[in-house]
Amino acid sequence: MPSILEGIKEPGQLKALSLSELETLAAELRERIIETCAANGGHLAPSLGVVELTIALHRVFDSPKDKIVWDVGHQAYAHKLLTGRNERFGTLRTLGGISGFPKRAESPHDCFDVGHSSTSISAGVGFAVARDLKGERNKVLTVIGDGSMTGGLALEGLNHAGELNKDLVVILNDNEMSISENVGALSNLLSRTITSEYVHRAKKDLEAFLEGLPMFGKSVLKIAKRAEESLKTLFTPGMLFEAFGFEYIGPIDGHDIGKLVETLENVKRFDDAVLIHVLTKKGKGYPAAEANPSLFHGVGPFDVQTGKVHKGKGGPASYTGVFGEALKRLAQDNEKIVAITAAMPDGTGLTPFAKEFPARFFDVGIAEQHAVTFAAGLAAEGFRPVVALYSSFLQRGFDQLCHDVCLQELPVVFAIDRAGVVGNDGPTHHGVFDLSYLRQLPGLTVMAPKDENELQHMFFTAFSLDGPSAVRYPRGGGLGVPMDQILEPLPVGKGELVREGKDGAILAVGTMVHPAQQAAAALALEGLDLAVMNVRFVKPLDRDLILSLAATRFLVTAEENVLQGGFGTSILELLEECGVTGVRVIRLGYPDSFVEQGEQAELKAAYGLDAAGIARSIREARGQSPQELVLEPADRPDGADLSSRP
Numbered sequence: 001m002p003s004i005l006e007g008i009k010e011p012g013q014l015k016a017l018s019l020s021e022l023e024t025l026a027a028e029l030r031e032r033i034i035e036t037c038a039a040n041g042g043h044l045a046p047s048l049g050v051v052e053l054t055i056a057l058h059r060v061f062d063s064p065k066d067k068i069v070w071d072v073g074h075q076a077y078a079h080k081l082l083t084g085r086n087e088r089f090g091t092l093r094t095l096g097g098i099s100g101f102p103k104r105a106e107s108p109h110d111c112f113d114v115g116h117s118s119t120s121i122s123a124g125v126g127f128a129v130a131r132d133l134k135g136e137r138n139k140v141l142t143v144i145g146d147g148s149m150t151g152g153l154a155l156e157g158l159n160h161a162g163e164l165n166k167d168l169v170v171i172l173n174d175n176e177m178s179i180s181e182n183v184g185a186l187s188n189l190l191s192r193t194i195t196s197e198y199v200h201r202a203k204k205d206l207e208a209f210l211e212g213l214p215m216f217g218k219s220v221l222k223i224a225k226r227a228e229e230s231l232k233t234l235f236t237p238g239m240l241f242e243a244f245g246f247e248y249i250g251p252i253d254g255h256d257i258g259k260l261v262e263t264l265e266n267v268k269r270f271d272d273a274v275l276i277h278v279l280t281k282k283g284k285g286y287p288a289a290e291a292n293p294s295l296f297h298g299v300g301p302f303d304v305q306t307g308k309v310h311k312g313k314g315g316p317a318s319y320t321g322v323f324g325e326a327l328k329r330l331a332q333d334n335e336k337i338v339a340i341t342a343a344m345p346d347g348t349g350l351t352p353f354a355k356e357f358p359a360r361f362f363d364v365g366i367a368e369q370h371a372v373t374f375a376a377g378l379a380a381e382g383f384r385p386v387v388a389l390y391s392s393f394l395q396r397g398f399d400q401l402c403h404d405v406c407l408q409e410l411p412v413v414f415a416i417d418r419a420g421v422v423g424n425d426g427p428t429h430h431g432v433f434d435l436s437y438l439r440q441l442p443g444l445t446v447m448a449p450k451d452e453n454e455l456q457h458m459f460f461t462a463f464s465l466d467g468p469s470a471v472r473y474p475r476g477g478g479l480g481v482p483m484d485q486i487l488e489p490l491p492v493g494k495g496e497l498v499r500e501g502k503d504g505a506i507l508a509v510g511t512m513v514h515p516a517q518q519a520a521a522a523l524a525l526e527g528l529d530l531a532v533m534n535v536r537f538v539k540p541l542d543r544d545l546i547l548s549l550a551a552t553r554f555l556v557t558a559e560e561n562v563l564q565g566g567f568g569t570s571i572l573e574l575l576e577e578c579g580v581t582g583v584r585v586i587r588l589g590y591p592d593s594f595v596e597q598g599e600q601a602e603l604k605a606a607y608g609l610d611a612a613g614i615a616r617s618i619r620e621a622r623g624q625s626p627q628e629l630v631l632e633p634a635d636r637p638d639g640a641d642l643s644s645r646p
């Protein structure tokens with residue numbers, strides 16, 4: 001017998017289902033989500049937590065006329081399955097497949113593209129105001145997690161929405177988790193257990209205070225005891241959201257479809273700003289994910305039966321891990337070093353530091369802007385903060401980087417992880433803009449390591465500088481190079497010539513150095529003798545070395561960044577500035593379009609940023625016919641004996 005899910009081609013069909021059929025559908029959705037994430041990896045725990053909520057939303061409202069705006073969008077798998085994408089769901093997060101996030105281009109039911117957090121309320125206010133200006137009638141519903149609610153943008157949205165008091169429903173999906181445990185005062189307020197602890201503590205403090213006053217006796221203590229109930233009422237999330245101008249409903253059980261449907265039916269009739277506080281369990285329905293929601297937040301392929309995540313090939317330590325270890329070592333010698341993350345202690349490799357130096361570690365929640373300015377304040381008082389963020393999330397903190405750090409020349413170190421393409425998370429998460437937005441900032445030193453050993457020296461260098469600095473490095477494993485035990489500062493603004501050559505030079509940044517060496521080795525066999533420079537410092541540039549290489553009259557720049565305003569552009573600027581003419585410059589990088597999702601290697605190959613692609617571009621530029629590039633096993637990072645065709 002076909003499952004209920006197989007029969008759902010569009011969400012309107014949910015209206016005909018009974019409560020028990022909806023419950024069966026919830027189980028089928030979970031099964032489909034689990035099997036797909038087990039094969040492809042994905043945001044399993046967030047999506048499992050909102051299965052009932054998603055069913056209820058589609059049962060009560062009429063998408064796409066009614067707008068359902070997901071925050072982050074990593075929890076929208078059930079939404080995708082109920083809106084005509086069940087058959088293609090097996091392609092989730094793969095090249096050319098279904099996106100892991102809502103995407104307008106993918107379905108009319110995805111009304112807003114997303115991937116970064118805390119955008120839903122602002123977007124929802126936009127939808128609501130647009131609706132009213134156009135004189136249309138539809139509901140606007142935003143679904144935001146407790147973690148995403150800690151982002152400043154969400155609070156800006158709430159602030160505006162409450163004042164406008166438009167017909168807007170904000171659903172707060174409170175699972176008491178961000179990727180790791182949620183943090184911050186707001187999270188404490190939302191938390192059911194901590195709320196009651198807080199009330200208890202407040203009561204105890206009041207009692208202690210009153211006992212200390214001789215003129216008050218036991219009778220006042222009795223009053224204080226009675227005050228406990230009033231305190232409970234006082235310290236509720238409702239109070240906060242009502243202060244923002246929202247009607248507060250909840251908290252309600254987010255796994256009770258009947259209750260959710262009933263609540264949403266009631267809310268459908270309101271035309272004010274309403275906030276529904278829904279309590280859910282992250283990972284609901286899959287024991288391994290319930291037990292370890294952080295691991296299963298965004299998980300790689302795993303075994304469904306055992307819940308064991310498949311190990312990769314083993315391989316070298318990740319750049320992230322090397323950063324974390326190097327930072328610990330540096331912090332042992334320098335007590336002024338403090339570390340800051342915006343809700344990603346594991347992802348940025350700061351967890352070991354946090355364990356060793358709990359008082360010097362700060363998780364500020366999903367608050368990149370605050371993270372950067374907070375670091376600036378610390379630096380102004382003589383501390384040496386490192387702000388560890390993913391490249392694409394640092395985009396949020398650009399003004400703070402410019403205005404609060406660089407303008408004041410404060411020695412804040414930026415550990416910019418996930419630079420370059422990140423893989424299956426796709427365009428919202430690729431870190432392909434940072435070189436462009438970093439290199440324009442006066443006084444900022446910008447480094448990119450060719451391997452994980454150089455990464456640790458770069459952090460040593462960064463902490464030895466008097467001004468701001470950034471080290472950008474990719475997602476995933478290093479090259480497996482030997483690691484120096486003694487860390488040393490690199491000469492600032494000096495590159496490294498890793499291969500000599502008289503016919504031209506490849507100027508390669510970070511992850512591009514190794515493939516550039518491979519390409520140069522292959523082209524040497526064809527009679528083309530190219531030098532390779534490990535750029536190391538995108539800012540300040542090693543002008544002398546670059547100008548000496550320009551004497552060959554053929555320069556190729558290679559970077560994992562968009563070509564617009566990136567490293568290659570800086571070379572054109574340098575040549576123009578120095579009046580150097582007659583040099584052919586080929587710039588390799590990502591184009592002026594958003595890079596799609598796919599495996600990192602697939603994407604690099606597709607954009608000509610692997611060894612084969614670099615060699616191909618060089619041959620084409622020199623008018624040579626395409627040839628097969630054969631890589632020697634020793635040239636490959638994994639040592640595998642493979643050939644790549646350009």
Ligand SMILES: Cc1ncc(C[n+]2csc(CCOP(=O)(O)OP(=O)(O)O)c2C)c(N)n1
Binds near residue numbers: 046147148173282297
């Ligand atoms: C601006 C930004 N910073 C960081 C992230 C990484 N990130 C993705 S989901 C997430 C936690 C979200 O928590 P919550 O909103 O409570 O959703 P849950 O996963 O608990 O359902 C974080 C930190 C992001 N997507 N966007």
Ligand SMILES: CC(=O)[C@@H](O)[C@H](O)COP(=O)(O)O
Binds near residue numbers: 074
């Ligand atoms: C949704 C989100 O932004 C994060 O969960 C992100 O997917 C994490 O990616 P990494 O696996 O690179 O840490």
Ligand SMILES: [Mg+2]
Binds near residue numbers: 145147173175177
């Ligand atoms: Mg949460």
